Amino acid sequence: MIKVLFFASFREQLNCEQLSLEEGEYSTLLSELKSQLAEKGEAWREVMMSDRTLVAINQNMTRKDVTLNSGDEVAFFPPVTGG
């Protein structure tokens, strides 16, 4: 199982805070997971295909395509604006 989280404007756009995907329900490559989620609808496509979208795997930001393992926490969020 992997946990997929959405923050800030993405959470609101998708009306989704968290997904739990069981073994076999998700692609094991990040890029494929994004394509898979993009098929859930127009708002999902926008979020997943945007160049602005940031990804963190197990709370570490990554710009690379990575293999997902069971237990991973994958988070999608817009550019940060703290401070």
Added chain:
Amino acid sequence: MRALISIQVEDFNLGHEYERLEGNKSSGAIVTFTGTVRDMNLGDEVGGLFLEHYPGMTEKALQEIIDEAMERWELQVVRVIHRIGQMHPGDRIVFVGVVSAHRKEAFAACEFIMDYLKTRAPFWKKETTPEGDRWVDERESDQEAADRWL
């Protein structure tokens, strides 16, 4: 070297925070920065600000930023406080305090930590304006400020 990180809803007391940074006889410099909520952004009146974060990752990201600052400069204490939740114009939102033997190191590290915090720590601002609520967009100038350190 001590790194003290707090993510909190409550306000903080500058006098108290300053006193926590004092007391090391080998320190020659204490630099602090306090960020506050502005009442204007992009020409609109801002009535309030809601700050969201990614619990767990926020602390980790701030620790990594402080670790990187420690690799670059000789630092004795670093204190970072970031508030979350509902705030209003004039409220304190962020605090960075850096203690070092030398002034230049303390100034540089404080600026570095703020520049990286603004581009790497998972916080998001939502403003309340007369036209409704809106998520704040990232600024190119913040990214450029962070890129200076690369």
